[in-house]
Structures are given as C-alpha cells and as structure tokens.
Amino acid sequence: MSKNSMTGARMVVEAMKKEGVEVVFGYPGGAIMNVYDEIYKNPYFKHILTRHEQAAVHAADGYARATGKVGVAFVTSGPGFTNAVTGLATAYMDSIPLVVISGQVPISMIGTDAFQEIDAVGISRPCTKHNYLVKDVKELPKILAEAFYIARSGRPGPVHIDIPKDVTVQEAEFDYPKKVKLETYKPTIKGNARQIKKAVEAIAEAKKPVFYLGGGIIHSNSANLVRELVAKTQIPAVETLMARGTLRYDDPLLLGMVGMHGTYAANMAMSEADLLIALGPRFDDRVTGKLSEFAKYAEIIHIDIDPSSIGKLVKVHYPIVGDLKEVLKDLLPLAEKRIDPKRYEAWREILRRYQELHPLKYEDSDEVLKPEWVIQRLGEKLKGKARISTDVGQHQMWTAQYYPFTRPRELITSGGLGTMGFGFPAAIGVKQGVPDEISVNITGDGSILMNIQELMTAVQYKLPVINVILNNNFLGMVRQWQTFFYDKRYSETDLSMQPDFVKLAESFGGVGYRVKTKEEFDKALEDAIQKGVVALIDVVVDRYENVLPMVPAGGSLYNMLLEFKD
Amino acid sequence: MVERRVISVIVLNEHGVLTRITGLFAARGYNIETLTVAPIPGSDYSRLTIVTSGSAKVIEQIIKQLHKLIPVYKVIEHSELVEKEMVMAKIPLEERLADVEALCRAYNGNIVNIGQDSAIIMAADEPKRISNFISALKRFNPKEIVRSGVVAIER
Incomplete structure (x- = not known):
C-alpha cells in the first residue's frame, strides 16, 4: 500500500478538507460510525450534532442559503436517512447546493432487509439533483469531488452519497480530482449573443415592461447587476418569495412581492404588462395563479440556467439559457445603449397609482398585537443587521410582505416545498455561517413544534437564534382557507393546547418570553439580543388575522381578495 | 394534439441509470409505450429507445428533463428515423x-x-x-x- 492509501471513511473527511468545508451538521449511527471515528481523529471541521437528522439537513441548507457555500450533512442508514429526506426535498425544490452523506449496510447485506437498511438512493432519486451508491472504495474520491461540483454548478441542488459500511473500512488510493469534468453534464453558462440582442430590442420596443425577479438571482449572486439594470432602465420590478432582497425594500421601482399574497400593484403589473423580463424565476403556481390568464398581454423574455424551466408552463418568446450573471454582464451594456428610461414613464405612473390605490395595509390595534405590526417592528429594530429565517404559513407571508429586506440572502425560507419545521434549524445553520449577524426565525405556533428539539443544539453550540413565534393558537394559514372557502369548519386547526414556551425554552437552557403588548415585545427582543442565548419569544397575536391580499388558488392574479369582512 | 414520438437516449452505462429514466417518466406523468435498452458496442454508453406520446409541449419537456439527468449524454429526437x-x-x-x-x-x-x-x-x-x-x-x-x-x- 502506498502512503496515500486510506480507508473510505478517511477519504470522506479528507474530501471535506479539500473542499474547504468548515462545518458539517449530522447525527451518527451504526452504518456511518467509521466516518464519525475519522471525524474524532481528524478534527478538520466543526461538527454540529443536531437532535434530529431532518434538522441536520435544514441547518446545512440554512448555512448554504446564507453563505452561498455548499452545505454538508452526515446521517446514518435507515431511519437516519429517511429523516433526512424532507431536508433533501426542501433543498431540491429551492435549488440549494448540499452534499448529504448517508451510511448504508454493507454491500453484502444490501437487499436482505438488514437492520436499518432502506433503499436510500431509490428514495432520494426524485428529490436530489443527483445521487450515488458507492460500490467500490476506489471510486469514492471521484464521487465525492463530483458531488460537490454537481451541487454547486449549473442550477444548484442537493447531491446524496450513500456509502455502505464495508466501503468505509476498505482501503484505496486517495486520488482526489483537482478538477471535475463530466462528459454528460455541461451546464450552459454563456447566453446566446443573438438572443440577448433580440431581448434588448424587445425591451426597447415595449411600452409596459416588468422585471419578474426570481430565486435564480440569489443563486447566481447577480443581485448587484439586477439593481444596476433596474436603475438604468427605470423599469418597474416584482419579486418572487425566493428573490426577496434583490432590490432594497425602499427602491421606488419595486412593486413588492408577486403572486398569491403579492401586492395589488405587483399583480396588476403582471396582468397588464406587454413584456415580462423574467430573471431566474420558474413560473410557480403560487406566482402565476390561473395560467391561461397569467400575463396574457405580455411577451416573455426568460433567462435561466435550466433549459427545462423555460417554456415548462408558459410560452416564452425570448428564451435565453445561461448563468444569469454572465447573461446580465452581456446584456447591460446593450441595454444602456438602446433603452430610453423615459419611454416607460406613463407605465410607471399607472403602477404608482395602483400602489396608492391599494397599498399593503392592516388595521393596527391597541388591544391585541397584530402579526403585521410585529414584523414591521422587527424590521425597524433589525433592518440590515439580521438574517431572517421563517417557517411556513401565515407568518411566512407576513414576513415576505412586511419585513424591509435590504439585500439578497437576508430571507431564508422554504419556498417550493413549504416545509414547516424548516425555520429553526435553518436559522441555526445561518448563525453558524454568519456569526456576526443576528439570526431570527419568524415562526408560528404550529411550525415551531416541528423541530423544537433543536433548542438543545442551539444551546450546546452557543448559536443564539431568536425565535419569534406569532402565536394565534391556530394552524393559521389552513384556518384562513377554512374561513374563506370552507364556511369556517375549523377541522383540526385549533392549536389551543400548547406548551408553556417560556418554561420550554428555559428547560433547555435558553430564554423565553411571553408577550402581549408592544412594550413587552420591544423589551423581550432587546433582552433576547442582549442575553445572547437561544430565545423563544411567544407573541400572542390576533387569532383571526388573515394574510391579504390573496389570490384564491387557481384564480387569476388580477382577481385579488383585498379585504375580508365577516 | 397528442402525437407519437420516438426518443433515443444515450446514457452512461452505470448502476441505476434505467431507474432514473423510468422514474422521471413516472414522476412527471409521461407515457412510455415501449422501451428498449442495450449497451452501445465498444463504449461506456447504453442506448435507450423510448416510444412515447404527448403534445408538442410535453415532448419538449420530456426531452429537456431527460437532458437534465446527470448520466444522460445525448437525447435524440428525430423525425427522420x-x-x-x-x-x-x-x-x-x-x-x-x-x-x-x-x-x-x-x-x-x-x-x-x-x-x-x-x-x-x-x-x-x-x-x-x-x-x-x-x-x-x-x-x-x-x-x-x-x-x-x-x-x-x-x-
């Protein structure tokens, strides 16, 4: 054996070193013990022991979203892996780069229904960008390098590697590829120059163009270029949930979020536009509403690195496949030369009137805290200084509507899969990745209990996430739909049976607050920031507040429910 | 309009690759009428021939989604076959x-x-x-x- 020969388990930790991995989130178990033994012997990176495998993957995901780096998680076979699947699917739907490594029973036992055996690659196939079952230790270095490359290149996504236990003890040469080249996988980076020129021409000829900003902007780190393009063309813009923070909240050209809970002006802009300039969105149903009515007067320019996103749901007139950053670099100088920002003044005026006609609004109260007020207050206190994670439901939409986002990667949220229980572990990963900023998880009384065990992780690793629970004693979003569409038959959405969140936090070594007034909220937030330990701020809010405006599922964007009177 | 199409897919001849293809068809609700597969002589690749049907839009998506799979080298959709x-x-x-x-x-x-x-x-x-x-x-x-x-x- 040459001196570069090592076990499969050692290869895993050496690969982490080669890839510059700073932190791994994980949970050990039988099939992955050899890897954990190497972690013990070679402390190249910080390992964070979450209290559930799902949380390990969400934490790696939050870390990846906040930093732009590849998130890494280790889990064991069987239930360790199946617990991680929700995390993989969450990352897959939002195109987040992860490498998740699971243990597997030894090769000789695969297929025998062995203890903690499950067909892991069979399960992860539809919810990963790619996956591997390692059958030969000699292939492991190449597979590890490919996994990182595939996760972060092209349209990013999670990659899963399943390693049988016997592979982790077998030895082979550790020949880690410096550069990965795959004959069968070559993402298109440069956009087609002719298409770009045609797109600029279409913008210059349009009367009512709108920028439709999507999550691809965040993934390709091109928010600065987008800001420049918007400023130079003076064309109004709408953002999807995943694109929040691309433009500053106070940018006069930003019409707000688009879609089911988008602003009136944003949805009307889409409905009346004669040209959509779609930068890295994917025309999700929560954005488009009824497809046949979506942007029906508009031609569409769609720039995306994933060709299968283009034309999947709507007809695209100017498709451009490429890395958004590269395409924008080519497009900007042409746009500057060809486009006259004054051309769109009449259109901007129409949209300004829409904004004035129906701005986002809620009725504040002195008697009961309004959830929207809480978000706005958080914004006043933390604007630009914090990363905001959310769970899924009403609080998520209020956050997207009312929080003053100032930059990309400020909002960390599960958009595509809509995973309750995502926010808290994600916020732990965020705090690990961006330790100098405050990490807040805005959550609901339903979502927070789905990964509440992570209080222990946050305390152990001193990752002081502040959880703001908008507590309405309801599974609020479902309750809202029941109010609107099910004649108030509140089937299984009453969450009045609750723990004492203050004691709960304290029992783990964190701090808890129960808050009923504005003053109490301010004090609790200040105290939590100052204490620097994980916090639960249990905010009692109006039970029956609804997220508005709302486009009922399957309805047209221009048919918004602007208010709901009982 | 639903039309019959023959799609040839050249894939890396590796573990589980057929499941990726058939899984994709199943997950996205595409139709497989026939499927044949065999290694391409003298290479690391296999060739699949899939007869499917769908509207032009569906066929376009099938081809793009097949392309997206990492071990897929080439997707050939030809009317002159x-x-x-x-x-x-x-x-x-x-x-x-x-x-x-x-x-x-x-x-x-x-x-x-x-x-x-x-x-x-x-x-x-x-x-x-x-x-x-x-x-x-x-x-x-x-x-x-x-x-x-x-x-x-x-x-």
Missing part, C-alpha cells in the same frame, strides 16, 4: 405452417424453431407493420406473442 420492431409467437403445430411461413416472410420473418407441440415464429419490421402482422396471425391461434419494443436509428 428508421424504426424496427421484432415479434415472436408460438403457433400450434396443427395450424397450416406453410401459410404461417408465407405470412412471416412477408414481414421479414421466419419459422425459427419447431418443438413438440408448437412452432416459434418471428418477424422484424416497422412497428405499424408488426401490428398488422399480429392481426393477421390471429387466425393461426397463436398461444403466446412477445413484442420487443422499438429500436430506431437516424437516417
């Missing part, structure tokens, strides 16, 4: 084998084996003609019919 399919059948020995043989010949086929109580016949032709062949074969009371699925090559 030569297609062939093979069929084998068992015919009872009591039938008039001279007539059976004449029928087989008309479809590039033959009697390939004669056992104790049945003859095995084969034919290889364009898929549509194979369907005609099977209809014509009915009056000889075939006991078993096996179709291979389509293979195709660009002109």
